Amino acid sequence: MKLLILIHVLSSIIGVGPIFFCHVLTRSNQTVEELRSSYRYFKYLERFPKIGGSIALISGIVLFFLGNYGSFTQLWLIGSLILYILIQIVVIGFITPKQNRISKWLFDERNKGIEILDMEIYIAQKQVNRYFYFASFMGVLLFVFMILKPIVFD
DSSP states (O other): OHHHHHHHHHHHHHHHGGGGTHHHHTOTTOOHHHHHHHHHHHHHHTHHHHHHHHHHHHHHHHHHHTTSSOOTTOHHHHHHHHHHHHHHIIIIIIIHHHHHHHHHHHTOGGGTTOOSOOHHHHHHHHHHHHHHHHHHHHHHHHHHHHHHIIIIIO
């Protein structure tokens, strides 16, 4: 049981953790070349939420069914699941499509020598950054729920 809890906690950190780094990668005061470099890193960072987040979800469900967390109606459990789902919706539904458009523009051969972002891309990049702040806020709340669960919600 302790090993499963350890796997759950570590995979949660690994799965949600990259969201907290994305602000650095999406900051607005970058040159076009720095932004290209940042987008190269996204390819590597996006693996962690896919793998870690999936393991965290599966291990959390297993822990629940093993009877470790009591009833499904507990506020911290429902809140954690809702936050996890909302983070996924923000990342998959809002951030990823904009990042794909930005990435396509950044790595288009016609834009290789350009040193200033197109206005549409600049606005999309600012939106991506705001979405990452929102996802990070939800990630912090998710960790607060999971850490304070035994103290506050029981």
